[in-house]
Amino acid sequence: MALIETRDLRRVYDLDAGRVVALDSVSLDIDKGDFVAVMGPSGSGKSTFMNLVGCLDKPTTGHYRLADTAVERLDADGLARLRNREIGFVFQQFNLLPRVDALGNVELPMVYAGFDRRTRRERALHALGRVGLAERAHHRPMQLSGGQQQRVAIARALVNGPSLLLADEPTGALDSRTANEIMALFQELNREGVTIVLVTHDAEVGRHAHRLIRFRDGRVTEDHRQVPVDARALAREAAE
Amino acid sequence: MRLIEAIRSAFSAIAANALRSLLTMLGIVIGVAAVIAMVAIGSGARNLVDQQIRSLGANLAIVTPGNVTQGGARLGAGAASSLTDDDAHAIRREVDGVVAAAPFVQGGAQVVAGGSNWATRIYGIDRDWFSAREWDVATGRTFDPEEVRRGDIVILLGQTVARNLFGEDDPIDQIVRVRNVPFRVIGVMASKGQSAFGQDQDDVVFVPLDAGRRRVIGRNYAKDGSVGSIFVKFADESDIEPGIASMTELLRQRHRITGEQEDDFSIRNLTEIANTASASANTLSMLLAAVAAVSLLVGGIGIMNIMLVSVTERTREIGLRLAVGARPRDILSQFLIEATTLSTIGGALGIGLGAGAAYLVAQLAGWPSLVSTNAIIVAVGFSALVGIFFGFYPAQRAARLDPIEALRRE
Ligand SMILES: Nc1ncnc2c1ncn2[C@@H]1O[C@H](COP(=O)(O)OP(=O)(O)O)[C@@H](O)[C@H]1O
Ligand SMILES: [Mg+2]
Numbered sequence: 042m043a044l045i046e047t048r049d050l051r052r053v054y055d056l057d058a059g060r061v062v063a064l065d066s067v068s069l070d071i072d073k074g075d076f077v078a079v080m081g082p083s084g085s086g087k088s089t090f091m092n093l094v095g096c097l098d099k100p101t102t103g104h105y106r107l108a109d110t111a112v113e114r115l116d117a118d119g120l121a122r123l124r125n126r127e128i129g130f131v132f133q134q135f136n137l138l139p140r141v142d143a144l145g146n147v148e149l150p151m152v153y154a155g156f157d158r159r160t161r162r163e164r165a166l167h168a169l170g171r172v173g174l175a176e177r178a179h180h181r182p183m184q185l186s187g188g189q190q191q192r193v194a195i196a197r198a199l200v201n202g203p204s205l206l207l208a209d210e211p212t213g214a215l216d217s218r219t220a221n222e223i224m225a226l227f228q229e230l231n232r233e234g235v236t237i238v239l240v241t242h243d244a245e246v247g248r249h250a251h252r253l254i255r256f257r258d259g260r261v262t263e264d265h266r267q268v269p270v271d272a273r274a275l276a277r278e279a280a281e
Numbered sequence: 282m283r284l285i286e287a288i289r290s291a292f293s294a295i296a297a298n299a300l301r302s303l304l305t306m307l308g309i310v311i312g313v314a315a316v317i318a319m320v321a322i323g324s325g326a327r328n329l330v331d332q333q334i335r336s337l338g339a340n341l342a343i344v345t346p347g348n349v350t351q352g353g354a355r356l357g358a359g360a361a362s363s364l365t366d367d368d369a370h371a372i373r374r375e376v377d378g379v380v381a382a383a384p385f386v387q388g389g390a391q392v393v394a395g396g397s398n399w400a401t402r403i404y405g406i407d408r409d410w411f412s413a414r415e416w417d418v419a420t421g422r423t424f425d426p427e428e429v430r431r432g433d434i435v436i437l438l439g440q441t442v443a444r445n446l447f448g449e450d451d452p453i454d455q456i457v458r459v460r461n462v463p464f465r466v467i468g469v470m471a472s473k474g475q476s477a478f479g480q481d482q483d484d485v486v487f488v489p490l491d492a493g494r495r496r497v498i499g500r501n502y503a504k505d506g507s508v509g510s511i512f513v514k515f516a517d518e519s520d521i522e523p524g525i526a527s528m529t530e531l532l533r534q535r536h537r538i539t540g541e542q543e544d545d546f547s548i549r550n551l552t553e554i555a556n557t558a559s560a561s562a563n564t565l566s567m568l569l570a571a572v573a574a575v576s577l578l579v580g581g582i583g584i585m586n587i588m589l590v591s592v593t594e595r596t597r598e599i600g601l602r603l604a605v606g607a608r609p610r611d612i613l614s615q616f617l618i619e620a621t622t623l624s625t626i627g628g629a630l631g632i633g634l635g636a637g638a639a640y641l642v643a644q645l646a647g648w649p650s651l652v653s654t655n656a657i658i659v660a661v662g663f664s665a666l667v668g669i670f671f672g673f674y675p676a677q678r679a680a681r682l683d684p685i686e687a688l689r690r691e
Contacts, residue, residue: 097604097684118608125606136601136688140297152286153606197605 043070044204044236045094050103052089052259063089064100065259071238071252073204076231076269078250079240086259087240088209094238095128095207096120108204125153129198131208135190137182137197143169144178147196154201168196172226188219195226199235206230208239212246218279224249225272287615291622294591302623305587308580309627309667310634312573313660317635319569320656322642326562328651336476338415340518341551342525344368344511344532363545366407366490366506368535372513373409376527378520383409384490384508388498392486393458394446401442402485403459405493413514421453421468424489432491436464440472440483457486462496464488513548521550565642577663580627581671588620588675599679600687613680620672621665628664632657 052064064086071077079087092098093105096112097120105112108127115123124130129150137146147165156164169175172192182190191211198206208227212220220243228249231237241247248270255263295302346363369384383406390403404410407429411417418437428435436457443452452466473482488497490508513528515521525548532546533539592599599612607615636652 092685095604097688118610121603121606121608121611124604130604132688136597136604138598138601140293149602150605153602153608153611158286201606 042073044073044075044108045069045071045238046104046106047094048104050090050093050100050105052086052093052098053101062259064093066103067259067261069254069261069264071236073236074231074234075252076227076237076250077239077252077254078247079238079254079256080242080244080247081256081262083242085256087256089259090256091207091209091238091240094205095130096123121153125150126201127204129195129201129203129206131191131194131198131206131211133210133213135182135187135194135214137190137193139182142179142181143174143185143193143196146182146193147200149197150201164200165196168200169193171199171230172196186219187215188222191215191219191223192226195223195230199230204236206235206237208237210240210242212241212243217245218276220246221272221276221279225276228269228272284618287618288622290615291619294619295623295626298591301587302626305583306580306623306627306630308576308578308583309624309664310580310631312576312578312580312667313628313631313664314635314638315569315573315576316660316663317632317652317656318638318642319566319573320659321636321639321652322562322569323566324651324653325639325643326559329562330556330559332476336473336482337551338413338512338514339552340515340521341413342513342515342521342528342548343551344372344513344528344546344548346510346546363536364508364511366508368532369407369409369508369511371531371535372511372528375531376513376524378515378517378524379513380516381409381413381512381514383407383413383512383514384510385410385512386490386493386498386509388493390459390486390497392442392446394452394455397446399442399445401439403493403497404485404487405490405498406487407490409514410487410512413512416473417471418468419471420451421466423468429489429491432489432495434462434464434492434496435467435489437468437470437487438466439470439485439487441481442484442486443469459486459488459497464492518552521552525550577667580624581667584620584624584668585671585675587623588616588672589678591619592616592675592679595679596682596687596690599682600684600690603682603684604688609680612682613676616676616679617669617672620676621668624664624668624672625661628661631664632660635660 047067047069050064050067051062054061054063067090079090081087089098093100094107096107096115099113107123110123112120112123138149144162144165147168148161151161151164166175166178169178172195174189174192174196177185177189182193185193212223215223224246227237227239239246239250247253248267249272250267251269252266253263254261344364364384366384369382373379373382386405388403390401392399392401392403408424408426411423417423419440421437423437424435427433436459438446438452438457446452446457447455452469455466456463457466458464470483470485470487476482513524515524528548529544533544536545538544602612639652
């Protein structure tokens with residue numbers, strides 16, 4: 042059963058300079074448990090697609106169902122709830138709160154889910170453990186490396202147990218070795234059952250996914266399954 | 282998000298920009314300080330009036346010899362006095378609304394009992410004194426009419442004098458000597474405590490008017506029944522003004538003063554003295570109220586300004602919060618709580634400053650001042666309201682941000 046179903050999804054920006062069709066008739070199904078890489082040149086509509094899938098934006102026309110919920114029917118609070126429960130975001134710039142330690146950052150989605158402090162602590166610690174940062178729980182973002190910050194962000198994305206992890210250029214701000222570590226983490230999470238949709242312009246990164254979708258001018262131009270490379274094997278090779 | 286946590290995170294946001302926050306609060310600090318000082322000074326002045334009335338007696342005027350408006354120094358009380366017993370009797374008889382007219386003489390005296398002696402003030406009074414000053418004995422009795430008429434050598438002691446001369450012993454029927462005249466103690470006055478101006482009102486003794494004039498206080502009074510001053514008590518505050526007018530008329534007649542001639546006495550409304558203090562306190566209060574209003578407004582605008590800056594600075598944070606599931610109203614309340622926390626901290630600082638200012642004014646003006654809990658509650662409430670009111674617009678702007686736009690902002 043498809044977790045994501047889009048039908049003729051279209052997003053148009055009306056600007057003074059004219060109208061921009063950022064996304065044009067995108068109909069895609071993405072299955073639960075899949076690992077999808079979205080690729081394409083800059084301006085091809087990848088982020089627009091992710092924002093719609095992530096319920097941060099609404100399509101101009103078309104339909105979108107996430108986990109059997111018709112998203113276009115939801116109001117602002119309904120969208121907030123869906124983002125909170127069903128979706129975890131990972132951004133290129135990490136977007137951690139600078140004044141709050143790793144634990145506090147990971148707790149944030151649970152604050153809006155209404156969990157009490159103790160539950161939040163426990164779950165946040167567990168999520169930090171999953172990304173291998175249990176020892177850094179009380180470090181602030183400034184005291185962490187880029188790769189570690191991105192791990193904290195991934196822990197934050199996972200902590201409410203979402204059905205979908207969305208990552209827009211998650212390795213864009215990292216060096217290739219750290220990027221590979223992050224990809225290994227994604228693959229591991231995917232093996233544990235997390236559905237992942239990842240935007241990248243880096244072909245190396247794209248090779249880690251099971252399915253590759255290519256955009257151009259707001260349309261899907263390519264969509265195929267592939268045999269992913271194993272990030273851990275890659276790391277071992279590099280070490281030898 | 283739970284309120285306590287919201288407040289805690291508001292505190293950390295404020296602390297992150299401590300100096301900026303402090304400067305922002307300044308308007309609120311000054312505004313609240315003005316409110317606190319205003320209320321404290323206002324109630325202090327009211328207290329002063331109350332205290333004055335309590336210690337002197339309500340609706341009281343005093344007639345003194347000589348005229349303060351005459352050029353040159355005013356005649357000291359007890360020099361050649363123009364006022365007499367008969368003036369007092371006439372006032373009591375003929376002026377409407379007068380319930381008591383108490384002529385008296387006063388002086389300093391050394392009071393001796395056994396081995397102890399004590400320097401104090403001595404008053405020669407008649408029975409009207411007790412009703413005029415609303416002052417009675419605590420033990421023993423006051424003078425009877427015969428004692429006053431004859432000028433018997435009996436004496437009433439103030440609490441301080443009784444304590445200093447007799448300690449715990451009962452002074453009634455003991456003999457005390459004043460200028461070597463043996464007075465028999467017939468009563469001890471009730472305690473009046475301090476006057477509004479800090480004098481010990483219990484450091485005093487009373488003798489019948491004639492006894493005082495003839496035996497203790499002095500030559501000047503001895504002839505023709507003259508007295509130092511006359512306390513006149515009226516039934517009601519509204520009687521005082523017309524009463525003073527008719528007393529003036531009456532005394533001019535009795536003293537044969539005609540036409541352009543100056544009065545040889547003066548009359549002062551004692552309630553008015555207290556009221557004058559209260560009026561200047563009111564003026565000060567109005568001034569402070571204006572300062573408070575302006576400062577709170579300026580402070581509110583300052584908070585609005587800094588919150589707008591904060592919303593702009595933290596646009597990405599807002600976007601992130603929206604992305605992880607904050608509803609617009611969560612963002613609204615976050616910024617509203619932050620603004621309110623800011624203004625309330627300012628209010629708390631203002632309370633401290635205002636209490637200090639009130640204390641200072643009290644010291645300088647010699648007024649009692651009171652920082653009431655009510656004023657504190659009102660001040661805190663006010664500053665919180667300022668935060669909510671002026672924080673609302675920035676908070677609403679934050680809540681209406683588009684998450685994608687917000688996340689993209691640098
Ligand atoms: N908020 C916006 N307003 C106007 N045009 C936009 C906006 N966001 C994206 N676009 C346009 O939509 C197109 C797709 O953008 P985007 O999805 O960000 O591309 P990508 O992520 O693939 O680089 C681009 O032409 C871009 O200029
Ligand atoms: Mg993009």
